[in-house]
Amino acid sequence: MSVQHRNNVNVxxxxxxxxxxxxxxxxxxxxxxxxxxxxTNRFRxxxxxxxxxxxxxxxxxxxxxxxxxxxxxxDLAEVINEFASGPVIVVGHSVSAMIGVLADRAHSxxxxxxxxxxxxxxxxxxxxxxxxxxxxxxxxxxxxxxxNYLGWSSTMAPVIMGAPGQPALGEKLxxxxxxxxPEIAKQFARVTFMSDNRDDVVGxxxxxxxxxxxxxxxxxxxxxxxxxxxxxxxxxxxxxxxxHCPHMSVPSACxxxxxxxLSPWTEGGDGR
Amino acid sequence: MAGEPSxxxxxxxxxxxAPCGLVVTREDGSILSANKTFCTWIGWEKTDLERRRxxxxxxxxxxxxxxxxxxxxxxxxxxxxxxxxxxVHRDKTLISMLLNGVxxxxxxxxxxxxxxxxxxxxxxxxxxxxxxxxxxxxxxxxKVAADxxxxxxxxxxxxxxxxxxxxxLFAEQMVAIVSHxxxxxxxxxxxxxxxxxxxxxxxxxxxxxxxxxxxxxRAHRMITDLLDFALxxxxxxxSVSRSxxxxxxxxxxxxxxxxxAFPDVDLRHQTVGRxxxxxxxxxxxxxxxxLVANSAAYGDQKKPITVISSLDINRASISVHNFGAxxxxxxxxxxxxxxxxxxxxxxxxxxxxxxxxIVREIALAHGGDIAVHSTxxxxxxxxxxxxxxxxxxxxxx
Numbered sequence: 001m002s003v004q005h006r007n008n009v010n011v012x013x014x015x016x017x018x019x020x021x022x023x024x025x026x027x028x029x030x031x032x033x034x035x036x037x038x039x040t041n042r043f044r045x046x047x048x049x050x051x052x053x054x055x056x057x058x059x060x061x062x063x064x065x066x067x068x069x070x071x072x073x074x075d076l077a078e079v080i081n082e083f084a085s086g087p088v089i090v091v092g093h094s095v096s097a098m099i100g101v102l103a104d105r106a107h108s109x110x111x112x113x114x115x116x117x118x119x120x121x122x123x124x125x126x127x128x129x130x131x132x133x134x135x136x137x138x139x140x141x142x143x144x145x146x147x148n149y150l151g152w153s154s155t156m157a158p159v160i161m162g163a164p165g166q167p168a169l170g171e172k173l174x175x176x177x178x179x180x181x182p183e184i185a186k187q188f189a190r191v192t193f194m195s196d197n198r199d200d201v202v203g204x205x206x207x208x209x210x211x212x213x214x215x216x217x218x219x220x221x222x223x224x225x226x227x228x229x230x231x232x233x234x235x236x237x238x239x240x241x242x243x244h245c246p247h248m249s250v251p252s253a254c255x256x257x258x259x260x261x262l263s264p265w266t267e268g269g270d271g272r
Numbered sequence: 273m274a275g276e277p278s279x280x281x282x283x284x285x286x287x288x289x290a291p292c293g294l295v296v297t298r299e300d301g302s303i304l305s306a307n308k309t310f311c312t313w314i315g316w317e318k319t320d321l322e323r324r325r326x327x328x329x330x331x332x333x334x335x336x337x338x339x340x341x342x343x344x345x346x347x348x349x350x351x352x353x354x355x356x357x358x359x360v361h362r363d364k365t366l367i368s369m370l371l372n373g374v375x376x377x378x379x380x381x382x383x384x385x386x387x388x389x390x391x392x393x394x395x396x397x398x399x400x401x402x403x404x405x406x407x408x409x410x411x412x413x414x415k416v417a418a419d420x421x422x423x424x425x426x427x428x429x430x431x432x433x434x435x436x437x438x439x440x441l442f443a444e445q446m447v448a449i450v451s452h453x454x455x456x457x458x459x460x461x462x463x464x465x466x467x468x469x470x471x472x473x474x475x476x477x478x479x480x481x482x483x484x485x486x487x488x489x490r491a492h493r494m495i496t497d498l499l500d501f502a503l504x505x506x507x508x509x510x511s512v513s514r515s516x517x518x519x520x521x522x523x524x525x526x527x528x529x530x531x532x533a534f535p536d537v538d539l540r541h542q543t544v545g546r547x548x549x550x551x552x553x554x555x556x557x558x559x560x561x562x563l564v565a566n567s568a569a570y571g572d573q574k575k576p577i578t579v580i581s582s583l584d585i586n587r588a589s590i591s592v593h594n595f596g597a598x599x600x601x602x603x604x605x606x607x608x609x610x611x612x613x614x615x616x617x618x619x620x621x622x623x624x625x626x627x628x629x630i631v632r633e634i635a636l637a638h639g640g641d642i643a644v645h646s647t648x649x650x651x652x653x654x655x656x657x658x659x660x661x662x663x664x665x666x667x668x669x
Contacts, residue, residue, distance in 0.1 A: 026340030030348065094340075133332070140333030146402060147356045147368075147395070148337070193336075215300075217327075218339050242300035242325075244339040248347055249299065 001060060003078050007048040008055040011083055013040025017112070017265035018084035020046045022076060024094025024118075024244075025192045028054025031093070034251035039258075042266050046083045050096070051075060052184035061184055069095070069195050073102035080110060087112035087265050091258075093247065094118050094218065095192040101200050112265065114208040115258055118219040118244050119227060122196040129198070132220045138193045145186055201230050208234040209261040211254055213241040235261060293369070293388035301325040301343075304383065313390060315362030326386065331358045331366065342373075346384065350375045356391070368395035447502035451495045458495075462488040489533065493561070497626040500558075501610055504633040512637045514550045519588055523581040526557040530564050537568050538576040545583035551658060555634045556590065562627040563592035563654050571652065572596035588658045595651035599644065607644065608632045631656070 003009060010029065019039055021032045029047040039045055049056040050072055065071035076099055080088050088111050090100035097119030104111040123131045124138065208231050212224030221238070228236035237257040239246045247254045280286075287294060293310030297303050306321045314329065321329075327338045334357040342352045351374045358366040373386040462485055469481040504510050520543045527541045560579060567577045571594030578593045599607065610629040635642045635656045646652040 024340070026337075027344055031344055033348075137332035137336070140331050141336045142333070144331070144333035144337045144357065147398065148341075216339075217335055242302075243343055245344050245347075248344055 003082050006051060006057045006060045007075060007079055009079055009083055010047045012045040013043055015043040016267060017087040018044040018046055020080060020084060020088060020090050022092045022096035022099060024096050025188060031248060035247045035255060038255040044085060048079050052188055058181055063187060068191060069099050069102055072099045073106060076103040077107050089113040089115060091115040098197045101204060104206055105200055111206055114206055116208060117211045117247055118213060118216055120219045120223045121198045121201050123193045130222055141189055142186055145189060204231055205233050210234055210236045211246060211257060212236060212238050213246045214238055215242040216244050218244040295326060295386040297326050297384045299382050301327045313367060314359055329359050334358055346373055346375050368392055443502055447499050451499045454495050458488045458491055497630055500630045501626045510633045510637045512552045512555060514552055516548045516550050517553045519549050519581050519583055522553050522556050523579060526560045527579055534568050540576050540578045542578060542580045547583050549588045559631050559634055559656060562631050566627055567592055567594035589655055591653050591655040593651060593653040598648045599646040599652060
């Protein structure tokens with residue numbers, strides 16, 4: 001099975017360095033559409049779907065492999081190996097920020113930098129650490145997923161939340177975005193929100209840009225500050241935004257912050 | 273409509289009293305306006321709501337789902353439909369609702385228009401469905417596991433069966449080879465004894481040669497019994513080859529031969545009815561031989577042994593009667609088991625104890641049965657019945 005088919009890999013643009021965009025829980029690579037065009041004239045851009053999401057190969061889903069984020073990190077490393085050239089910057093949204101960390105840990109020196117959008121090393125409160133969620137919140141999420149996936153079968157491509165009378169986007173997009181097998185969605189939700197990667201981020205020296213929304217219930221500001229404190233070579237950039245997807249709601253603020261962070265890896269930069 | 277404009281309320285009233293909850297928010301979810309229906313449903317005043325975000329009214333699971341699923345989706349495709357979520361009432365109870373939403377771009381900016389419907393009953397129904405589905409999936413998983421275990425057991429059983437088959441085949445072949453190899457030297461001994469006996473004058477030596485001859489006959493019968501036993505126990509069962517026979521003459525021939533073998537016994541033959549039956553003549557002779565040998569061994573040797581062959585319209589029977597002590601009650605349950613003997617008395621005619629077992633197996637192979645009647649006064653009678661095998665039958669017994 002090819003990595004391209006498994007992860008629905010798309011390569012755009014060109015440049016001396018590669019940006020690998022990795023989407024978060026609940027969506028697929030189309031969520032990057034507001035941001036990607038800004039970079040394709042200076043970077044090689046690699047987009048892919050996590051297995052189980054979007055147009056990835058659902059038959060490649062193995063509940064054991066993807067029972068932890070390591071399975072996804074392994075895939076990311078394979079995508080980098082096959083499609084990236086030059087220095088690699090992983091742009092990870094939400095859970096993918098930690099997938100990037102794990103891939104970095106497993107293959108040190110291959111990832112030159114991270115851009116983490118709304119990252120959280122641990123969603124559930126634990127001791128003094130405030131992740132923002134309690135265990136029962138995760139159960140509440142699983143319950144919500146259950147009621148919205150009701151009646152879906154794995155053989156039917158579910159069109160979650162169709163567009164009533166306003167197919168503003170092409171059918172292809174409508175049908176693939178948020179399309180997930182319910183069982184996969186539930187397991188990914190569990191893996192995402194139950195994972196604790198606080199030990200993995202300790203001492204990670206790879207340069208990192210943390211794009212932190214000012215108001216995000218999934219990744220609160222306190223969590224962004226925690227990460228910034230732990231990661232020695234990190235930059236914390238607060239983006240004025242309500243919600244968990246600043247790259248969609250305020251893409252220009254995001255690209256602006258990324259431009260300055262990425263300048264060492266662009267033509268004429270000092271990163272090569 | 274055009275003729276009666278007064279019937280239609282003004283737009284504010286339409287908004288407030290719509291039969292569904294209507295909420296208008298900014299892009300970030302902060303509520304600009306909510307209609308009266310929605311406010312009534314969730315127990316908040318309009319003014320309370322206008323300082324809050326729509327997502328703050330949801331359960332935690334609903335908020336995560338909003339952030340990770342339908343907020344990105346409504347932005348990308350401009351609308352969402354049939355999102356199911358629980359809205360938290362002011363009194364903390366949950367109200368299940370279905371949401372449709374559109375993103376509207378106006379000159380002054382972007383607003384989200386949300387329409388919500390209460391689905392409490394539907395929600396109950398759907399939860400029941402969900403439970404039933406989960407139960408069905410669990411049962412299916414159990415069934416799949418049970419099927420797997422069953423097929424595993426079946427495979428094991430098949431292997432054991434094959435092994436037993438191979439063992440039976442081996443035993444059969446071995447008995448056949450051994451009995452054949454034993455019969456040859458016995459035949460040679462018997463022939464030599466008889467040839468010698470013919471030339472020998474009467475006397476002690478001739479008597480000894482007769483002993484040799486009789487003993488080889490007994491050994492011969494034992495070998496035959498052993499072969500049949502092996503076939504019945506571990507092989508394919510005792511074979512029967514039927515043909516139409518005159519029962520009385522077959523029995524008479526057998527009785528005549530047995531008179532030679534048992535010269536001291538008063539052996540009698542009675543017949544009842546007449547006709548042909550489809551039976552295996554050799555096996556009939558074997559039955560009579562075994563039963564008479566049995567009677568000679570355990571019965572009163574001073575009184576006659578009687579063989580009765582009987583035929584009526586659709587059944588045949590053979591019985592062998594002798595006088596003498598009754599078979600003890602304790603021995604009867606195992607009488608037809610192999611290696612069983614009527615008593616421990618040492619007799620010239622005793623065998624390895626397979627006789628009655630083989631007689632019963634032959635009866636069963638013919639579709640018949642065997643019965644025993646034994647009292648001290650009347651003596652002992654073994655009766656074998658062959659049902660429904662007149663000469664007009666199809667021979668299937």
